[in-house]
Amino acid sequence: MTTSADLLVDLVADVDGVFLFSPNGSTYEDFRELDGEQAVVVAPENDHDADRYVELPLEFDNVRDRIRFGVEGAMDHGYCVEGDVVACAVGVFDDPIDGVIRTPVTESMHSGIYDLFANSRADPNVVRDVFDVAIELGKKGQKGKPVGALFVVGDAGKVMNKSRPLSYNPFEKSHVHVGDPIVNVMLKEFSRLDGAFVISDSGKIVSAYRYLEPGAEGVDIPKGLGARHMAGGAITRDTNAIAIVLSESDGLVRAFKGGRLVLELDPEEY
Numbered sequence: 001m002t003t004s005a006d007l008l009v010d011l012v013a014d015v016d017g018v019f020l021f022s023p024n025g026s027t028y029e030d031f032r033e034l035d036g037e038q039a040v041v042v043a044p045e046n047d048h049d050a051d052r053y054v055e056l057p058l059e060f061d062n063v064r065d066r067i068r069f070g071v072e073g074a075m076d077h078g079y080c081v082e083g084d085v086v087a088c089a090v091g092v093f094d095d096p097i098d099g100v101i102r103t104p105v106t107e108s109m110h111s112g113i114y115d116l117f118a119n120s121r122a123d124p125n126v127v128r129d130v131f132d133v134a135i136e137l138g139k140k141g142q143k144g145k146p147v148g149a150l151f152v153v154g155d156a157g158k159v160m161n162k163s164r165p166l167s168y169n170p171f172e173k174s175h176v177h178v179g180d181p182i183v184n185v186m187l188k189e190f191s192r193l194d195g196a197f198v199i200s201d202s203g204k205i206v207s208a209y210r211y212l213e214p215g216a217e218g219v220d221i222p223k224g225l226g227a228r229h230m231a232g233g234a235i236t237r238d239t240n241a242i243a244i245v246l247s248e249s250d251g252l253v254r255a256f257k258g259g260r261l262v263l264e265l266d267p268e269e270y
């Protein structure tokens, strides 16, 4: 008689690799014992000193985003190649691993989500810190009201050349960085006002209130998004910056790189 376990085994049959997403110590140890290729660990920290490790800068609540990130990162490290089929063990509902997803490694997995963090001009921690501010701002709004914000991260000199001030720059003489708690408060406070924040590769806040004036030619952003998103998307084509945009109207956080939308997150899920 065929049991459901027999049938479900097909899910992991003939895979070229196993990915463990944020495994606990015992899960990792269990998989270490396997012969053949080692599992790839995808997690915020390499707690178990795995040889094959991809750093997860955000705990993507969307499992597809999490898996895309891990697979893209693994391709980048040479742990898997196009044409492979991998089994991803993930926590869908909670921390411990409770699901297995079988996925082919294809070019379409290459959404640019890993590239956004790993191959941007700005430090990956800076990118993560800006996401954190945008997500928090999206969750709480400003004094309970929804608020929008535009953060342009990296390649700040060029971004400054393609923009102009809307008002005096409160960060003119300061040397403050994203990630400092006080700065996050300031960023939230200033987000009520118009324009973009410009942030350097190392996370220094270069300016607030910048009106971006990139050429919008060749920018491919979804219809229905307005001027803030268009300007944010377009500046990433004209420069090597990335843009992280919180929408006042739909509350989503979006990231652009190379003139393209690469990531969309709902702050309510973080």
Ligand SMILES: Nc1ncnc2c1ncn2[C@@H]1O[C@H](COP(=O)(O)OP(=O)(O)OP(=O)(O)O)[C@@H](O)[C@H]1O
Binding pocket: 148, 149, 150, 193, 194, 195, 196, 210, 211, 212, 213, 225, 226, 227, 228, 229, 230, 231, 246, 247, 248, 249, 250
């Ligand atoms: N070129 C620009 N540079 C910097 N900021 C801009 C630019 N264009 C618009 N903004 C900012 O975006 C705000 C919202 O504009 P708009 O509603 O057209 O954008 P949107 O993409 O629909 O964003 P939202 O989803 O937040 O409404 C403006 O009030 C302004 O502060």
Ligand SMILES: [Mn+2]
Binding pocket: 226, 227, 249
């Ligand atoms: Mn709008």
